[in-house]
Amino acid sequence: MRLYTKTGDKGQTSLIGGRVRKDDIRVEAYGTIDELNCFVGQAAAEAAKHAELAELAGWLVDIQQELFDCGSDLAYAKEGAPLKITGEPAVRLEGWIDRYIAEAPEITRFILPGGSSVASLLHVCRTVCRRAERRVVTLAAEHPANPEVQVYLNRLSDFFFAAARAANAKLGVPDIEYVRSAEVFRKKKK
Numbered sequence: 001m002r003l004y005t006k007t008g009d010k011g012q013t014s015l016i017g018g019r020v021r022k023d024d025i026r027v028e029a030y031g032t033i034d035e036l037n038c039f040v041g042q043a044a045a046e047a048a049k050h051a052e053l054a055e056l057a058g059w060l061v062d063i064q065q066e067l068f069d070c071g072s073d074l075a076y077a078k079e080g081a082p083l084k085i086t087g088e089p090a091v092r093l094e095g096w097i098d099r100y101i102a103e104a105p106e107i108t109r110f111i112l113p114g115g116s117s118v119a120s121l122l123h124v125c126r127t128v129c130r131r132a133e134r135r136v137v138t139l140a141a142e143h144p145a146n147p148e149v150q151v152y153l154n155r156l157s158d159f160f161f162a163a164a165r166a167a168n169a170k171l172g173v174p175d176i177e178y179v180r181s182a183e184v185f186r187k188k189k190k
Helices: 025-049 051-075 087-101 116-142 147-171
Strands: 012-015 018-021
Touching: 012 025, 025 116, 051 116, 051 147, 087 147, 116 147
Parallel strands: none
Antiparallel strands: 012 018
């Protein structure tokens, strides 16, 4: 199989059901999800180096599969296509988020992206995920798009934040507080 087809040499690409310019909002949306998926793979590879983060590494690979599903759902140019992303993955992410929040120390100030290399990569994932979500919001305002992809990306960025903090905690690396931040997060009253 040849990797190059030359069909995109004039700035167009194929969707499922048609051809569009390579800078089409649909291509921009699923392309940003593809970029996110690359960073998630990097974070998974880094997490796999630490026994304490083996479960996280596995979850990140699961997320990579779902990101491919998200991209696939957005690649349809026609309505009525079979969709892969449902509400279930977002609900599952909520459980993972709750668990990771419980495993990390409470925060009272904003934190800077960083700490361990795993946490740093997860923060990169978080910010690229937010950009992907913005691209999907723009797409959905102009064209039909699976609304569950937007929900999933919203929840996923929260997961990356919680996972970064939990990774730091498991590795014994403190989060880096934003020193000019007031105490913006209050402890919950019991």
